[in-house]
Amino acid sequence: MSVTELESAEIQFDHPSGLWSDAWRRLVRNPAAILGFVLVGLFVFTALFAGLIAPYDPREQNLELLQGSCCPGPSAEHWFGVDDLGRDQFSRVVYGARFSLLIGVVAVTVGVTFGLLLGAISGFLGGKTDTLIMRLMDIMLSIPGLLMAIGIAAMLGPGLLSIMIAIGVVNIPIFARLLRGSVLGQKGNDFVLAARAVGVPRRTILVSHILPNSISPVIVAGTLALATAIIDAAGLGFLGLGPQDPSTPEWGTMLTGTVRYLQTAPHLAIIPGLAIVISVLGFNLIGDGLREALDPKLRGRT
């Protein structure tokens, strides 16, 4: 055995697993996180294969089903009943998953991308740049999230795209601050000093050494932000800032007109509501599981 081999064996002994595999093991032993994965899996599966799952066209009206009132509840043909225009509620909820997933992913991507950029620059450069960016983020954070989203969506004009942008923008300061804190923490570490000492360019230090080590809180926050984004999207849709075509099977939009029929057809509100709850719960459970799994203080306690 060569010295190198011996050393590496020693290292393996000290660190029997890497950060990620360690976290993974912790995660799969957490029943709540497993449930989260199942719910999110169900949600993503439904969204991807909506066309195969849904028995009807979500926009196809069938006014004869209403029989002069509103609205027949669950039956063998229509598992979740029909809505106030005789459209199959099950198919609409299934297609709605697609919109929620799309809005959630795009909005969080927007938030994470710009947040990472601003946070990393701010944390790494420090000084006046840091002050400027962070005060800007503070201003954005001082406005309640949903309120700011409403403002942005109203300014851009209602629609799917503006909802995504609005929620994304609201997420920017959250990620920027998170990453800045993380970068600041890493900046003083020995391996960063070492890299500097040997003359590694600053950009490379940031991208190859600091960022990979600062990313875990962002993953946790990102998962939780997905859940919030779905709720916010539904909220904006409910307020009429979502897709302008009211026949769009978006969960929030579906809830808009149901208040009028709460007494006679509560399923119109309950079912899209449940869909929102289930998907949000899934992301929240995963997010919490990840937080526990990635928490350095808990590391090694398995």
Place this chain on the structure above:
Amino acid sequence: MVAALGFTALAAALAAGCGGGDGDTLTFGTASDPVVLDGALVSDGESLRVIDQMFETLVGLEAGTTKIVPELAESWVASDDGLEWTFTLQDGVTFHDGEPFNAEAVCFNFDRWYNFSGPLQNSSVSYYWQTVFRGYAENEDETLDPSLYESCTAQDELTAVIRITEPSSAFLGALALVNFGIASPKALTDYEADAGTVDEEAGVFQPTGTYGTEQPTGTGPFKFDSWERNDKLTLVRNDDYWGEKAKLGTLIFRPIPDNAARLQALQTGEIQGYDLVEPQDIETIEADDSLQILDRPAFNVGYVTINQAQPPMDNLLVRQAVAHGLDRQAVVDNFYAGRGEVAHQFMPPLVEGYADQVTEYEYDPARSRQLLQQAGLTLPVAIEFWYPTEVSRPYMPDPRRNFEAFAASLNESGFRVTARNAPWNPDYLGRQQNGTAGHLNLIGWTGDYGDPDNFVGTFFQSQQPAWGTNEFPNREIMDLLNRAERETDIAARTALYQEANQKIADWIPGVPYVHTSPALAFQANVTGYTPSPVSLEEFASVEFTEGGEEE
């Protein structure tokens, strides 16, 4: 089961406790408190409902219709030129304060309205005087027209002669409006009916005198008793009434703004009746044996406006395609709880001047596509279609739903509909009226009084941006309507309105699609309430049937 029994017992106890439904007292749930009890100064339905029980007008409407019948005037005759109207009054009528009703009292009232000044000329306060008589003795607002009213003379005790400045066929019918109820001149003067200010924003008269709040004095079958603001307003039987006396001893109006709460109050027996039942509640009420639904005759029209200022809507072929592309039957059958009928004209059938036969446009997507191609357009034709949010009207209880059904049927018919919406007031109404609400938009109208002028006259007699300012209203229709308004011969007038309706149906400025019967709800043992198309309903003939005491 136990809970249900308990609830019923509680309801019965409540009913007994309130003294409601004891055979002599009826409590009616209203949507809001009246503004002030002076017909000349209000235009809202809840004030007029109460005022109607205490006051009478020169002419009245036969219960449940818009047919003009004698009320305080026994008979009347118009001069040949239509400018002088002689009313012979009922003998032996006295006001609630004991003052005699005579020709002088009639003229005192007309002169009071004609001489309104300052805040009383506000268009929201004396709205109906302005609608019918246009202006005052001295108009303070330049936009007001000269008054239609000229003078009133008391020829003798029971003969009043009213002169107007030009012939008007709508004059007599308008006198049946509760707003022109005759009040005691002494009470009007003593309790300073005209003193007060106007809340500019809300357009509401705020009296400083006590007439409109404590001393309303008319000749009607009920007289004022007490008014606890926003709680209850109590009227009692007028035992000196000149006609058939009221059957109820006490009539209470209780404001309950929330619709669901009104329904609950009826179910528990706290009230015995209420107006403005939501369509989706009708089934619940009908299923309950102790409750009943009454239908008001259809006196409204819901329609789709076509804006001809937006190409290609200026093309008649395209408008025909729209008319054929709206599935009106499906909307009316499925969304109105069986209380709607498909409309083909811009006025309900019971109004004089409704044409026997107009061009009708059946739902026919193939025909629509063909018409659009004939117009030289490539399919699909992109159009913008607006609907209001945050509103419910008898002719469109849920506008979004009407819109979605129409949009689907138009998309079948060669159009591609883009949805747009705005909150009803002020955004949507503003856009609708100034013609910036797309190619098509949803709107409607409920009549104020039983005259064709109040429907087609309102819509088409003058140029309105809502229809697009390019071509419409075309001269022919406008001229017909102007001639009709000045025509005093009833038959000739009816014929003119019928002709106008046929022309409108051919020209298609918009597509009427529904007339609805708004519903009222009562306890099953209440009888004698005759719903009126214009919401003028007498409680004098209302009574509880035998066994009314048993809840």
